[in-house]
Amino acid sequence: MPSFLPKTLLLFCCMLVAFAETLTPSGSSPETSAAWVPAEGPPDVLYQTVEELRSFYKLTAGTRSSRKGGYSLTHADTSVELGPGARELRINGVDITLARPFMRDPDGKLLISREDWVYWIDPILRPLYIANRSAVDTVVIDAAHGGHDTGVACAANSEAQITLLTAQALRVELEKAGLRCFLTRTDDYFLSDRQRVDNSNSTPNAIFVSLHINSSNAAAEGPTVYVLSPSSIAQTERPGGTFACKSAALAYALQYALSSETRSSGGGCRHTHYNLLSSLSMPAVSIELGYASNAKEAAALCTPEYRSRLVSAIARGILNYTRATAPTATMPVMPSAPKKTTVQKDATREKLPNTKAKPDSSPDKRRNRRPRRKR
Numbered sequence: 462m463p464s465f466l467p468k469t470l471l472l473f474c475c476m477l478v479a480f481a482e483t484l485t486p487s488g489s490s491p492e493t494s495a496a497w498v499p500a501e502g503p504p505d506v507l508y509q510t511v512e513e514l515r516s517f518y519k520l521t522a523g524t525r526s527s528r529k530g531g532y533s534l535t536h537a538d539t540s541v542e543l544g545p546g547a548r549e550l551r552i553n554g555v556d557i558t559l560a561r562p563f564m565r566d567p568d569g570k571l572l573i574s575r576e577d578w579v580y581w582i583d584p585i586l587r588p589l590y591i592a593n594r595s596a597v598d599t600v601v602i603d604a605a606h607g608g609h610d611t612g613v614a615c616a617a618n619s620e621a622q623i624t625l626l627t628a629q630a631l632r633v634e635l636e637k638a639g640l641r642c643f644l645t646r647t648d649d650y651f652l653s654d655r656q657r658v659d660n661s662n663s664t665p666n667a668i669f670v671s672l673h674i675n676s677s678n679a680a681a682e683g684p685t686v687y688v689l690s691p692s693s694i695a696q697t698e699r700p701g702g703t704f705a706c707k708s709a710a711l712a713y714a715l716q717y718a719l720s721s722e723t724r725s726s727g728g729g730c731r732h733t734h735y736n737l738l739s740s741l742s743m744p745a746v747s748i749e750l751g752y753a754s755n756a757k758e759a760a761a762l763c764t765p766e767y768r769s770r771l772v773s774a775i776a777r778g779i780l781n782y783t784r785a786t787a788p789t790a791t792m793p794v795m796p797s798a799p800k801k802t803t804v805q806k807d808a809t810r811e812k813l814p815n816t817k818a819k820p821d822s823s824p825d826k827r828r829n830r831r832p833r834r835k836r
């Protein structure tokens with residue numbers, strides 16, 4: 462039996478109690494039950510009041526948030542914190558960067574976008590309501606880079622070397638837990654994104670986990686999990702956003718486990734336009750294991766001991782996800798107990814709007830001010 466199971470089971474017990482009475486919504490989907498309205502900005506971007514979201518999940522509005530200037534919605538072990546940044550959301554201690562900033566309507570009510578509610582929040586809070594849940598028995602593990610494409614330099618090693626070692630260790634851990642694994646790359650050779658996609662898409666009942674190492678400033682630290690951005694989803698997704706919702710739930714489960722293990726919130730869960738993810742026909746995430754630009758973390762990533770901790774956390778996250786979204790699941794089993802983590806400083810953070818917000822005229826420009834992610 463894998464060593465992480467007792468901790469996982471303990472979490473399950475907490476969660477079963479928390480979710481049993483918490484998330485009994487007034488409708489089966491926020492898409493159909495909420496009255497979406499356009500706000501200033503692109504006409505196809507719809508918003509809903511945060512009050513509607515609170516009421517939908519029967520959360521209680523609290524005054525205390527772990528972050529100054531933020532709002533908090535809670536019930537039992539479930540915690541949803543909004544702000545203080547205009548794109549900042551924290552669910553059960555896991556940071557989520559919103560696709561769209563919070564807005565305010567003419568009456569001053571705080572608004573949240575449909576994309577963020579439907580593709581981020583709902584699959585995380587209610588994995589049982591994800592459409593077309595299906596059993597997962599295989600994990601496609603993608604060790605990024607390889608061959609002449611070494612990725613970023615990470616202390617004495619390269620990103621390509623570390624992601625391969627991590628992928629191989631993850632395969633061992635997941636196979637011990639009864640999952641099949643397929644590695645897109647098994648040695649130090651180059652693979653194009655197209656080859657990675659073509660080799661992966663024929664794998665049935667699978668999820669896709671790509672492994673990378675980030676690089677930014679010397680202070681940045683911790684893991685980050687990326688999913689496809691809503692604009693990319695719109696181009697590639699089948700109606701209903703099946704993979705988008707599953708990917709969001711997977712990203713949350715992974716980031717929760719990784720943040721708990723490393724005691725760092727890292728970059729949390731974020732969106733990316735990564736082409737590889739947009740071509741995959743399965744739930745897919747890209748994990749940045751840490752920052753090569755942080756000397757201490759780079760040195761740790763070069764050690765088998767630290768990688769082993771990351772591998773155990775990733776395996777825990779994957780198992781939590783597969784259980785929570787299994788067709789036979791009858792209760793949500795996503796982690797819900799908040800954990801204390803360090804907060805990564807982000808000087809570019811936008812604040813929650815105090816008054817009626819200006820339209821978000823250039824979301825891409827805003828995203829580009831974030832620490833750049835290297836692949």
Ligand SMILES: [Zn+2]
Pocket residue numbers: 605606612613620672673674835836
């Ligand atoms: Zn990379």
